[in-house]
Amino acid sequence: MNVGYARVSTGEQTLDLQTDELQEAGCEEIYTDKTSGAKGQRPGLEKALSYLREGDCLIVWKLDRLGRSLKDLIEKVQALGEEGCEFRSLKEGIDTTTPAGKLTFHIFGALAEFERDLIRERTKAGLRAARKRGKTGGRPPALDEGDIKMAQRLIQDPDVPVDTICQRLGISSATLYRYVGPDGSRRK
Incomplete structure (x- = not known):
């Protein structure tokens, strides 16, 4: 059969x-x-x-x-x-x-x-060439330098709830804590 x-x-x-x-x-x-x-x-x-x-x-x-x-x-x-x-x-x-x-x-x-193997090799070479030109793949960062500094200041203020900080920056609390520790220290 x-x-x-x-x-x-x-x-x-x-x-x-x-x-x-x-x-x-x-x-x-x-x-x-x-x-x-x-x-x-x-x-x-x-x-x-x-x-x-x-x-x-x-x-x-x-x-x-x-x-x-x-x-x-x-x-x-x-x-x-x-x-x-x-x-x-x-x-x-x-x-x-x-x-x-x-x-x-x-x-x-x-x-x-x-x-x-040739396809894999060409892909890796293309990624290396892009990195040399300053291009990186992947998702862009959720917060820029200014946002991180703002988050660091706000998180140190006990009168500002985490939810308010997250709403203002348009991020989740997990994202906030990935960039800034609960004490305001920088993580990323």
């Missing part, structure tokens, strides 16, 4: 393309997930793997739909083989029932991991 598995990374993406191609490939059962491949828990994949019996074939649209890394991908396909199951990837044309398919599987897996 052919069992299909499809995955998209976010809820906004659609599984239609993958499921259509899996049906055309003769999959009688198709399991799906809408979660990042980096996530450990993929209930659809777990169901697909537990559904498989000796002689069945797990079919995916692309290699990266199945494994999080080359090591993970190889482990999953080896585990399938140990259970007497086959594996096919439609886009890469990999069929592990043949020696050529096994070789192709390992080559494409290595190339996929190489591509992810």
Whole structure:
């Protein structure tokens, strides 16, 4: 029996393309997930793997739909083989029932991991270049220097409640205490 598995990374993406191609490939059962491949828990994949019996074939649209890394991908396909199951990837044309398919599987897996490493390397280089230009990522600070000094003065006045300080600055008490201690000392 052919069992299909499809995955998209976010809820906004659609599984239609993958499921259509899996049906055309003769999959009688198709399991799906809408979660990042980096996530450990993929209930659809777990169901697909537990559904498989000796002689069945797990079919995916692309290699990266199945494994999080080359090591993970190889482990999953080896585990399938140990259970007497086959594996096919439609886009890469990999069929592990043949020696050529096994070789192709390992080559494409290595190339996929190489591509992810290149993307990660380019992202890090881009972030370094931005930092050199004075740009930092992330959320801007909730309080500027003037706001911090005002908060330090106000928090030392016992007649000014914390709620009033927070309202005036437009922040929560947790944010206030992240910047200024209860005694008015500076924290950040």
